[in-house]
Amino acid sequence: MNKLFDLSGRLALVTGSSRGIGRAIAEGYIAAGARVVINGRDAQAVAAAAKELGANAVPMPFDVTDSAAIEAGIEKIEKDVGPIDILVNNAGMTKRFPFVDFPEADWRQIIATNLDSVFFVTQSVARRMLPRGRGKIVNICSVMSELGRPTIAPYVASKGAVKMLTKSMCSEFAKHGITANGIAPGYFATELNMTLMNEEKFSSWVCARTPAGRWGRVEELQGAAIFLACDASSYVNGHVLFVDGGMTAVV
Numbered sequence: 001m002n003k004l005f006d007l008s009g010r011l012a013l014v015t016g017s018s019r020g021i022g023r024a025i026a027e028g029y030i031a032a033g034a035r036v037v038i039n040g041r042d043a044q045a046v047a048a049a050a051k052e053l054g055a056n057a058v059p060m061p062f063d064v065t066d067s068a069a070i071e072a073g074i075e076k077i078e079k080d081v082g083p084i085d086i087l088v089n090n091a092g093m094t095k096r097f098p099f100v101d102f103p104e105a106d107w108r109q110i111i112a113t114n115l116d117s118v119f120f121v122t123q124s125v126a127r128r129m130l131p132r133g134r135g136k137i138v139n140i141c142s143v144m145s146e147l148g149r150p151t152i153a154p155y156v157a158s159k160g161a162v163k164m165l166t167k168s169m170c171s172e173f174a175k176h177g178i179t180a181n182g183i184a185p186g187y188f189a190t191e192l193n194m195t196l197m198n199e200e201k202f203s204s205w206v207c208a209r210t211p212a213g214r215w216g217r218v219e220e221l222q223g224a225a226i227f228l229a230c231d232a233s234s235y236v237n238g239h240v241l242f243v244d245g246g247m248t249a250v251v
């Protein structure tokens with residue numbers, strides 16, 4: 001049974017993995033036996049995270065919003081590190097403005113980071129997975145893949161699109177031995193959410209709205225990420241797994 005969840009001998013690329021959810025997933029994969037390519041735009045942050053995560057973490061900084069940089073980065077990984085067995089599209093961001101006041105530049109930046117990156121990174125990796133006849137793709141979606149919320153329209157739009165992109169990947173890749181699934185986190189305690197966590201009114205709302213009664217801990221995403229990357233999920237495809245303390249299950 002343990003072999004079903006063993007990632008030994010596999011190489012994972014986790015985008016946006018120098019901190020937060022991406023780093024937690026990278027740490028979980030390493031604990032399960034994988035080598036992990038740590039990625040982000042900040043080369044110093046990527047190098048520091050890889051050093052802290054140990055010998056099975058490989059730093060590889062490149063900008064996932066730049067298609068040329070993506071292709072060069074994937075080519076370098078495949079040549080210098082090894083074939084990518086697992087891809088986690090995690091890089092993401094948000095900003096907050098009323099819908100009618102949202103700046104065009106911020107809309108485009110959020111869509112590029114949250115959606116375009118998923119398409120172009122997966123395109124580059126899948127071109128190499130397809131001839132090998134194997135691969136695991138895990139896209140980080142959100143409860144906002146299903147729910148709307150004021151002031152974050154581009155984020156909601158991007159995460160809804162990532163959910164549907166995941167299903168499209170499944171429709172094309174499944175017959176080639178590749179699975180494509182998503183994880184939809186609820187509200188998690190991360191560096192990016194620190195301002196919201198420290199806002200008493202908002203934090204109280206999160207705890208009251210979530211049946212578990214609290215914010216999630218990033219390590220609580222590791223099990224779902226390992227499951228969708230290992231042999232135990234070989235017949236799970238096109239699925240979005242909600243890890244949200246029950247938030248989307250109740251009204």
